[in-house]
Amino acid sequence: MGNQKPKSKEKKTGKAQWFFLIIFVPLLFAVILGGVILSFLGINVLELGREAVSNVPGLAEMVEEEGPNEETEQLESAEEAAAKDDEIAALQAELEAKDDEIRDLETELEEVLIESETDQNQSEDEDGDDSELTDIYENMAPGSAADVFSEMDTARVVLHMNGLRADTRSQILAKMEPADAASILSALENN
Structure with missing residues (x-):
């Protein structure tokens, strides 16, 4: 008789383990997996569970309605309005x-x-003055223009000579002193 008690205890433990491992754990796993899949599909599983529990007569009192508090909403909207006004x-x-x-x-x-x-x-205006001077030098006799250019500095002579035609330039240079003509030609080449 002493041997029979341990066997019945083993059977009870074995049945509890069997129920837990074969039925409860896979069922719990399936529920969790289903909840995760439905969440990924955009279904709010917690809200659906809350609604289902609130429909059961004995469990309805256990589920608290967590509606937004009006005072909290007004405070948040006032803070948002102030923040937006500041912005x-x-x-x-x-x-x-x-x-x-x-x-x-x-x-x-x-x-x-x-x-x-x-x-x-x-x-x-300056261009107009230069073109007028160029016209004056073009109409002068080459000897007279050479005398005028001999009295000016080389940079100014080069400025006026650049506006003259090549044949007028050559006639004026021919009438100038050779040293003056050489310095003016050198300056014209560099310009």
Whole structure:
């Protein structure tokens, strides 16, 4: 009789182990795996479980309704509104700074355009003066032009000679002193 008790204990332990290993663990694994798969598919498994439990009469009291608190919502919306107001103010200040920068750049651009236009008018006047002088030297007798060029510095003579035709240049150089003509020719080559 003493031998029979341990066998029945082994059988009870064996059945409990069998139930736990064969039925409970695979069932638990299947439920967890199904929940993970449904979560990946975009189904809120926890919310569905909460709804199912709340429909069961005895378990409904155990599941607390976790609805959003109105005071919390109002506080959060007030904080969000304040944060957005601060952001709007910062963006408006940045916009005003950018507008001021644009106005400054436009003013600077106008000044540069006016300066450029003035410089262009001055250079046109100088070009006009040079072309008038060139015409005068072209119409002068080569000897007279040579006398005038002999009195000027070489850089200025080269400036005026560049505007003259080649035949007029050669006639004027022929009438100049050889040393002066040589220095002017050298300067014309370098120019």
